[in-house]
Amino acid sequence: EGFKYQDSLEDFVGSVPTPASNHGRNVFGAFAEVRIPIVGSQQNVPFVYNFELDFSGRYDKYEGISGDSKVPKVMARYQPIKDVTVRATYSNSFIAPDLFQLFGPTSTGFTPSITLNGEIQDQAQLEAVTNPNLTPSTAQSWTAGIVYSPHFVPGLTVSADYFWTLQQNIVLFLPSQLILVDVNAKGNQSVFYNLVTQGDFPGTPNAQPAPTGPNGLQGNLAAFFVQDPLLNIGADRVEGWDLNLDYNWDIPRWSDMDWGQLEFQVRSVVFMGHDRKIFPTDAYFNVSGLIGDEGFGAFPDYKITFLLEHRWKGAVLTLTAQYLPEMKNTVGHDPQTEEQATFDTVQDYITVDGGLS
Numbered sequence: 001e002g003f004k005y006q007d008s009l010e011d012f013v014g015s016v017p018t019p020a021s022n023h024g025r026n027v028f029g030a031f032a033e034v035r036i037p038i039v040g041s042q043q044n045v046p047f048v049y050n051f052e053l054d055f056s057g058r059y060d061k062y063e064g065i066s067g068d069s070k071v072p073k074v075m076a077r078y079q080p081i082k083d084v085t086v087r088a089t090y091s092n093s094f095i096a097p098d099l100f101q102l103f104g105p106t107s108t109g110f111t112p113s114i115t116l117n118g119e120i121q122d123q124a125q126l127e128a129v130t131n132p133n134l135t136p137s138t139a140q141s142w143t144a145g146i147v148y149s150p151h152f153v154p155g156l157t158v159s160a161d162y163f164w165t166l167q168q169n170i171v172l173f174l175p176s177q178l179i180l181v182d183v184n185a186k187g188n189q190s191v192f193y194n195l196v197t198q199g200d201f202p203g204t205p206n207a208q209p210a211p212t213g214p215n216g217l218q219g220n221l222a223a224f225f226v227q228d229p230l231l232n233i234g235a236d237r238v239e240g241w242d243l244n245l246d247y248n249w250d251i252p253r254w255s256d257m258d259w260g261q262l263e264f265q266v267r268s269v270v271f272m273g274h275d276r277k278i279f280p281t282d283a284y285f286n287v288s289g290l291i292g293d294e295g296f297g298a299f300p301d302y303k304i305t306f307l308l309e310h311r312w313k314g315a316v317l318t319l320t321a322q323y324l325p326e327m328k329n330t331v332g333h334d335p336q337t338e339e340q341a342t343f344d345t346v347q348d349y350i351t352v353d354g355g356l357s
Contacts, residue, residue: 001025003099023103025063032057041082050079062096067136069094083151088144093167097134101171101230104130108201111176111226116184121221126176127201131230139167145242155248162241170234172278176226177334180217188212195227202227233279240271260312270302278336285336291346292330300324318355324348 002024033056039048054075061069073091080086110123145161179192187193193210196217200206202225210216210224217224245266251259274288291298306321328343335343 001027001099003103005105021103021105023099025065025099027063028061030059041079047080048078049082050077052077058094060094060096062136065096065136067094067096067138069096069136083149085147085149086145087147087161089142091141093139093141095137095139097136097171101130101134102132106130111180114177114180114221116181116218116221117215119218121217121219124176124180124196124217124221124224124226125201127225127227128173129227129229134171134230135169135232137167137169137171137232139165141165155250157244157246159244160241162239164237164239166235166237168235169232170236171230171232172234173228173230174233175278176228178279179226179228180221180224183210184217185214187214187216195229197225197227198223199225201225234276235280235284236274236276237284238271238274240269240273243268243270258313260310263307263309263311265307266304267307268302268304271299274299282336286340287335289327290330290335290340290343291327292335296330298324298327300327316355316357318357319352320354321350321352323350 002022004022006020033054035052035054037050037052039045039051041049054077055072056075057070057072059070071092071094073089075089076087078086107128109126109128111126113123114121142164143161145159147157147159149157174192174195179195182192183190183196187210195202196210197207198210199208207225245264247264249262249264251262253259271288273286275284275286277284287299289299289301290296291300302325304323306319308319310317326348327346328340329346330343333340333343
């Protein structure tokens with residue numbers, strides 16, 4: 001795979017030239033799976049209608065990227081009776097940094113207005129840089145669930161699945177507020193001290209060190225330059241339930257007429273917990289029930305989707321709906337440090353769509 005960009009041939013007033021970049025890498029992948037039947041229905045074992053294990057694994061090698069890309073998955077499937085299936089899985093996941101995160105262009109701008117020691121400051125100049133030394137993000141996941149398909153109600157399936165996932169080493173930019181507040185409080189004792197300079201951005205000829213003592217940024221933030229590199233720092237963990245009901249009905253013939261099939265679905269995801277941390281030394285903070293700008297996203301406590309579909313002689317009529325409960329608005333707030341109950345409420349809403357094909 002390859003990634004290439006070059007600066008515009010035109011010169012614009014106030015534009016910042018971007019050096020051309022051309023990078024590529026080879027990716028090798030291999031996958032294997034074995035399914036082992038332990039007990040089958042024909043063996044007539046009491047309370048074991050069917051039992052099987054599934055072992056699979058994938059190996060990926062990204063040129064220039066270090067890190068463990070061996071990702072196994074183990075699945076067990078057990079049917080005590082024909083109508084009931086119990087299933088469980090454990091798996092690892094591996095996400096290599098993409099070429100844009102490794103070699104993409106640098107962007108410049110300004111930090112948000114920041115409060116230091118209770119006083120609102122001006123904006124510092126900000127440089128967001130990519131990082132060719134990023135490592136992969138990894139995750140672990142557990143699931144367990146039950147499926148009920150009663151033979152006396154053909155077409156009906158009800159399922160409930162528990163899930164737990166932890167992702168670590170997520171590629172993120174450090175919040176510029178975190179860098180500046182920490183450097184202002186600790187001076188050259190801050191772990192971020194080398195990311196803040198005067199005169200120009202860190203690493204340039206005109207850059208001068210920031211004041212070494214505390215409160216050195218106070219009252220003159222516009223004179224400082226902050227460099228914010230992409231880093232493997234984030235973590236995200238989520239726990240909840242997938243709840244599904246699916247019913248397919250062959251409509252009985254009436255007046256010797258075929259009326260087709262009707263399908264009804266209700267799917268719900270209920271989150272028992274969803275929290276994250278931005279910096280490895282931070283404590284986890286809640287994001288469930290919060291909504292923010294496009295960089296933050298939306299994390300409802302639950303969501304429900306409905307589907308009603310009629311299929312007849314090649315024609316398909318579909319109606320869908322999705323419901324999201326109210327959420328707390330994080331815009332203008334820091335959900336990591338502020339009391340989330342005080343945030344403004346975004347009301348619940350429902351969307352309804354229809355289609356005919």
